[in-house]
Amino acid sequence: MKSAIKLENYKKKYGDFTAVHDLNLEVMSGEIFGFLGPNGAGKTTTIKMLMGILSPSFGRGTIYGHDITTERVYLKKIVGYLPDNPTFYDYLKGEEILRFVGGMHGIVGDDLDEKVENWFRDFDLHESRGEFAVKYSTGMKKKLALGMAAIHNPRLLILDEPTAGLDPVASRKLQNWIVDYASQGNTIFLSSHLMDMVQKLCHRVAIIHEGRIAAIGTPEELKEKISSGGTLEDVFIKIATSNEVRS
DSSP: EEEEEEEEEEEEEEEEEEEEEEEEEEEEETTTTEEOTTSSHHHHHHHHEEEEESSSSSEEEEEETTTTTTTTHHHHHTTTEEOOOOOOOOOOOOHHHHHHHHHHHOOOOOHHHHHHHHHHHHHOOGGGTSSSSGSHHHHHHHHHHHHHHTTTTTTTTEESSSTTOOOOOOOOHHHHHHHHHHTTTOEEEEEOSSSHHHHHHHHHHEEEEEEEEEEOEEEEEEEHHHHHTTOOOOHHHHTTOOOOOOO
């Protein structure tokens, strides 16, 4: 199976402070991979390095074999990113935003019309497509931002708290969409505090603590190894309150 993400000795320093320590991580193509950790553990820093927003202080990282630092322009074609708190321009409506992003990816004509129409319909945004996106509710903004991340059918989707702000019906629909998207051979890198969702969706999970990978494996492996058959939440809490690195 081909690597979707490979990080080798990835490190990020801010002066004397090290936010991420020598991260070694491999995510395989087609995986739904959970990336968990308490606040301040290094999740956001790692995600920003994956997206090329931050450059690592040391180490090398690739996405489908392409260097994250030197091939950032190309990677925008095959990677989509949903941030935790998406923001939008004040003067653009929901449909205008999705069309603009699609156009930036070279999607035009009937193909763009179909993608925009399907997204607003499938995610129950059709009646709000002509409203200014800044007036959307938190959940509506999250669904629009996911459409922006996915409109070009990227091989890798990086999702940061994708269900935050969604009601249970919308959350279930999004989770089903994630599973379906990965089943087509695409890769999902998922960060979330919802342990039940991660346990249900993810093939493997890594837990980062104090800038280091503290544990990695399938949810079942982690539960058996660390919490004696407890829940993934038990695993998370045990690691988050311990200084022991278990990887």
